[in-house]
Amino acid sequence: MKFLWMGGYYPFVWPSYAVTFVVIGLNIYWAKRLLVRARRAAHRRMEIQLEMQEEPT
Amino acid sequence: MTWTWFHRLASPPYLYRTAGRLIAWFAWPAAILIVAGLIGGLWLAPPDYQQGDAYRIIYVHAPSAWLSLMMYGVMGIAGGIGLIWRIKAAHALAASAAPIGASFALVTLVTGSLWGKPMWGTYWAWDPRLTSELFLLLLYLGYMGLRAAFEDLQRADRASAVLAVVGLVDVPIVHYSVVWWNSLHQGALVFIGRKAMPPSMLIPLMVMFLGFTLYSVAVLLMRLRAEVLNRERTARWVREEVGA
Numbered sequence: 001m002k003f004l005w006m007g008g009y010y011p012f013v014w015p016s017y018a019v020t021f022v023v024i025g026l027n028i029y030w031a032k033r034l035l036v037r038a039r040r041a042a043h044r045r046m047e048i049q050l051e052m053q054e055e056p057t
Numbered sequence: 058m059t060w061t062w063f064h065r066l067a068s069p070p071y072l073y074r075t076a077g078r079l080i081a082w083f084a085w086p087a088a089i090l091i092v093a094g095l096i097g098g099l100w101l102a103p104p105d106y107q108q109g110d111a112y113r114i115i116y117v118h119a120p121s122a123w124l125s126l127m128m129y130g131v132m133g134i135a136g137g138i139g140l141i142w143r144i145k146a147a148h149a150l151a152a153s154a155a156p157i158g159a160s161f162a163l164v165t166l167v168t169g170s171l172w173g174k175p176m177w178g179t180y181w182a183w184d185p186r187l188t189s190e191l192f193l194l195l196l197y198l199g200y201m202g203l204r205a206a207f208e209d210l211q212r213a214d215r216a217s218a219v220l221a222v223v224g225l226v227d228v229p230i231v232h233y234s235v236v237w238w239n240s241l242h243q244g245a246l247v248f249i250g251r252k253a254m255p256p257s258m259l260i261p262l263m264v265m266f267l268g269f270t271l272y273s274v275a276v277l278l279m280r281l282r283a284e285v286l287n288r289e290r291t292a293r294w295v296r297e298e299v300g301a
Contacts, residue, residue: 003100007110012175016168020117023160024091024272030156031279038286043299045290 070294076278083275090268097261118168120269128158133225136218148214153280159197185234186242196224
């Protein structure tokens, strides 16, 4: 309890750590999501290209 | 000294694959260092004789401030390289650094406010350090907004790179604001001499600095891969990469 109390400064110390680690987590999540989306978009584009090549003229 | 390795980084497929290989080498040491820094900063370091336990905010505030400046440095220098040598990979790097830097500029301002309330009695003051850091956040937002305003990627790259290079002037202003002007904010951290922090406080801080830096490089590489893939989506190597 003494540790969580932080000498009475808990309303300032813990929110600081919370904000920082939420942003650290969000940065990882956003970067991963961006990469997955980029790969998916590239894959879809390639599939469309292949379909267009296979279509009889 | 041969610069072949540097020139090869301008090749998108080489950059994409190299970044992919490097991520784990930065991410895992970063995780270990941040956990070690947290243990040192929250448990092992003693309370400050003036600020009590409130000073522990420094273990997330100062590394976040460093990242906000470092990412702007990366963005400005990469933007400049992209403008001068017309290297697309440099523009991709600059674009990838901006959201990371902006998020840590915001963290710096929020954690600084949370530290300021018990120490100064206010969440915000128009102090040189705080104001220049806020300006840095606005520069990041301006950079990202400017990029989003152009449909043509090349024009977006050039216009945003000019802003990034011009905005570099704010980086030394943020850093030296506590030296150049009277400031509520405490001075730069002193590592040696009479005013040095004791090792029990300083070592966890250094560990957090290193951990945050490695973490930011890992996230930057992840974003860079996505940026390169988006830019090169019609290239043959991308087809091989995504397995279509």
